[in-house]
Amino acid sequence: MERLIIKSDNIGTWLAKIIDSVPRVLAPVKDGDKAEFKSIKSADGVDYDSQTTISSVKAAAFPRTETLFAYEKEGMETKLYNVAEDNFVETVIWRARPCDAVGFKPLTSIFNWDYKDELYNQRYDKIAIVTFACTSADKCCFCTSVGGGPGNTEGSDIQVTMIDKEKTLVEVLTDKGEKLVALAKDLFTAAEDSIDKEKALADIPAKFTKEQIHENLAKAFDSPVWKAQSERCLGCGACAFVCPTCACFDIQEDAHGNHGRRVRCWDSCGFSLFTQHTSGHNPRPTQATRWRQRIMHKFSYMPDRLNVYGCTGCGRCSRACPVDMNIAEHLTSIANSSHE
Amino acid sequence: MSRNIYMPYIMVVDKVIDEAPGVKTLRLRFENEEEGNAFEFKAGNFAEYSAFGEGECTFCIASAPTRKGYVECTFRKAGRVTSGLDRLEEGMTMGFRAPLGNAFPIEEWKGKNLVFVAGGIALPPMRAVIDNVLDRRDEFGDVTIVYGAKTVNDLVYKDELKEWDERPDVTLVQTVDPGGETPDWKGEVGFVPSVLEKADPKSDNTVAIVCGPPIMIKFTFPVLEKLGFKDENTFTTLENRMKCGIGKCGRCNVGPMFVCKDGPVFSKVQLNALPPEF
């Protein structure tokens, strides 16, 4: 781990060098009053002041629509084809947040426990993440309650922290990070130990702890809390699709006569069709059962099975929800409620 | 790129058997010989069957692993994919992703008596186990099969039922729902749970395997308890909506257990530990 300093106004030049040498660079770009990760061609389009983007950056490794394989039928024969290697592009994710970088850990463990999902791995291995530590936070952020933090470097290849107007701390964490710094070696100087990163970080008091949640969820399956919390939930997929750690997908067929593709696309446990049997029987018939599944999966099942947390506390689901299902508020009430 | 875990084997349809109205059995052979020879599975495994152009759907492998050279699947024409499978004729190709899920613990049942309880087109997953047991008949105690369907015409594997009926070492009890019998029907008339109670198989050193629609399972378990069957000796399979079949797409879980990875075969002990979400 190397601690370097770069002049704040040289960051643009460094980014320009990265853009020239990497096929795809994703960065938050302002669109109306909200920001989204977009592929940028020049260094000046980047939006540095919005807290986070609406959607997470998981699409870089787990795209919303993706071909699994192609098939071709000739007479009685059927031929199957893999996707070409050059669909997977070297990518740098610029100015993500610590909670975005952490989000790839649960995704990677879902796609690699037991069977290895090569489509995901090919994309993820080609990604380098440059996160900017958070110097501010908003009402929906709760990363400190789920083991993260404004300066958490987990999952990042480089973490950049704005110390003050002139100086910016650049922590190089992996060899992918090293390569990116090497592109503009002359812009960096070694950082003295006196540079205090913690001082520059936002202060986000923790609302609950993982243990409280985990313990209460274990006995909460039949609790009335699910119905009470999910009464206003409309059953759309916004929370799942903006979430950095939701990996559930649907498999569909794009058929054109004798040829076509099997396609994977995002799906959400909030939809009733997610678990509906052909006979019409649905193990999760109401919105309360689906809200329970969303919380239990992220805060109880995943920690138990893959010992990784299914949530990074980025607060995107609360910001995107049409009826303000604030997950931090719900989790706080679960954590504080003592079950009989 | 290494093995694409979503890519199925290509299978050739060798034989199409009409089992009952809307229910067909396909006998499949691997188009690629080596893949066929290298392919192994256990009774209880399921598979994802592809009708290219329609999609994939989930049901059991209906033939026993001891029967080499082919696999069979039985399905009812219900939706888009099963209609696609229904249109297949001999010689045509389809996709097959297997083996998936866990299997019946047959090795643990050596020396025990076996009671198979099946309803409707839940006989296919049972037949995989029954044929497997019958091919190693002497390793097990006595075998009782209780099988029911709505009407006489809805009974699947009619020729095999005849075969089991004639075997001295198998007691076969067939039944049809009240009103489903035909004048020359010699079997029982009544729902499977009541017929099972009447057959009254002894429960010590006996394993019960139950497969059928949720309603049948709901009424069969109490009967088994009444007959003295212990929970650890009772097995069943769960049916959930599935897409990937390999623990990735996140939809088939019942509580913390994935039906596609930790199931579909569950003992009653495991079922009792699961939340009522199936």
Added chain:
Amino acid sequence: MSKLSEKTAALLSEGTVKLIIGYEQGTEHPRPAFCHTPEDCERLIFNDECKNNLGVYLTKKEIIGEDKIAVVGNYFVIKTVIQLNRENQINLDNLVLMTVDGDEVVTFSSIDEMQQYVDTHEPAPNEKVLAAIEKIDKMSREERWAYWKNALSTCVRCYACRAACPLCYCNRCIVEDNCPQWIEPWSAPLSNMEWQINRIMHMSGRCVGCGECAAACPLDLPIGILTKKMGIDIKQTFGGWKDGSVLSTYSIDDKENFIK
């Protein structure tokens, strides 16, 4: 808003209703509130920020069940109740519809009273949307195609627009049907357009113009412009919204100039 809380709490304590749906203060903006006990009614508020269309809960059996409920809704909720009633989707005997007009809590006793309130309390039209429609109308066809293809290509098909709409109550939506697969269920520019075209066509003449579909969209896509444009078209071509959903009725003397 103590008068509102008092009135609603009374309804609950007298047992005339089992549930009251209204608005409460959320993280940033007001959000739907569900009150089961008189104490819950303390949380109820009512102001111009209360935008969610509570009519969306009136067709959800798991929420309203068979018992009588009360709804404290804004202007558009009342318009929604009229339209839902016209489509035989709600049982008026099981509904106490209330609103707040200035600082007075109004309870409606009949559809005509609701219609009269709706006719006299028309809110100011959304200037931003009208301006956007004008801008798009001025574009050439190719520009319009490029505008809508790009705008809708980022749609992620989360169906928040459908979920937030009180008149999108089909229990099996066209996108959930795969025999035939009318619209591809994955996110792609053309299928996103086909989805919006379908949604708008199924709304023609029924949409009450609450704009909640646009407000619910997490990506702020300009889908509110489509419903507004449809509303304007219906008003100009068929003389407005009064006679119920346009496409399920017809008139012998509809005038058009393109069928030759």
Added chain:
Amino acid sequence: MEENNNNFEPRIIAFVCNWCTYAGADLTGTSRIKYATNVEIVRFPCTGRIDFMLLLKAFAGGADGIIISGCHPNDCHYTSGNFHARRRWMVFRDMLDFMGIDIERIRWSWVSAAEGAKWADVVNDTVNKIREMGPYTEYKKAAKFLEEEKICHE
């Protein structure tokens, strides 16, 4: 629109009602009237049954132009099918135009069972007009979005 390469043969799909326009097209044939062969006719019991999604599916499937025709108002075999259709077309056409889909490529018409000649004119005019306008490439390109992901065919 890009310049019209002369060997471009437009593909036109015709959605027609069985009682009037289809019979009219029959009459065109029996009275030996020549008309362009680019049209593939899809027969419906009534224009009221023509779902607006079918037009979008036709364009997505590669059609360059669409003819949609049925019984004249008051002639409908089912009395009100064409009234419903007319209303649906009025609303749908505005929607398509607002979204930038080329409504010039859709020819709406009423052709009765006796108007064999009119059917030939409708078809010939539409084919010439679409040949003039060239293929509807932008819609087909949008329909092939998934093919942007390359497949390795070896």
